[in-house]
Amino acid sequence: MHNALKEKKEKTVEILINKKAENIKVIDIGELSVVADYFIIATGTSTTHVQSLSENLEELLAVEGYKIHHKEGYRSGRWILMDYNDIVIHLFSKEEREFYNLERLWADANTTNIDL
Numbered sequence: 001m002h003n004a005l006k007e008k009k010e011k012t013v014e015i016l017i018n019k020k021a022e023n024i025k026v027i028d029i030g031e032l033s034v035v036a037d038y039f040i041i042a043t044g045t046s047t048t049h050v051q052s053l054s055e056n057l058e059e060l061l062a063v064e065g066y067k068i069h070h071k072e073g074y075r076s077g078r079w080i081l082m083d084y085n086d087i088v089i090h091l092f093s094k095e096e097r098e099f100y101n102l103e104r105l106w107a108d109a110n111t112t113n114i115d116l
Helices: 003-018 047-063 094-100
Strands: 022-028 038-044 070-072 079-083 087-093 110-113
Touching: 003 022, 003 038, 003 047, 003 087, 038 047, 038 094, 047 079, 047 087, 079 094, 087 094
Parallel strands: 038 087
Antiparallel strands: 022 038, 022 110, 070 079, 079 087
16 A cells, blocks of 8 residues: 555544544455445444534545545435545444444455554
8 A cells, every 4th residue: 555545544544533433444445346445434423423523534634635526425414425536434323334234245355443
């Protein structure tokens, strides 16, 4: 992995930790998909928290020079997808995360659990 991608991944995880996201996972899908190199998945404690995580990520990653390509789901606050081209961030409410279970879909990928 080149340095810029590693820095973007680490900065994303750092922001999620600082904003009290729960159950953060980094899934390396680069060998399995052309969609992105990484999925970063995190859970918020409420729809307001999920929206706040999204706002903070977009703002703080922009300060670092990382521009968002596409965002979906902000209004509902239950599942927000943030596409940064090589990293796709999935922010979930607890119920939505359990329902969609993206980790199961990418079970063949190398997954890093971020222990807080």
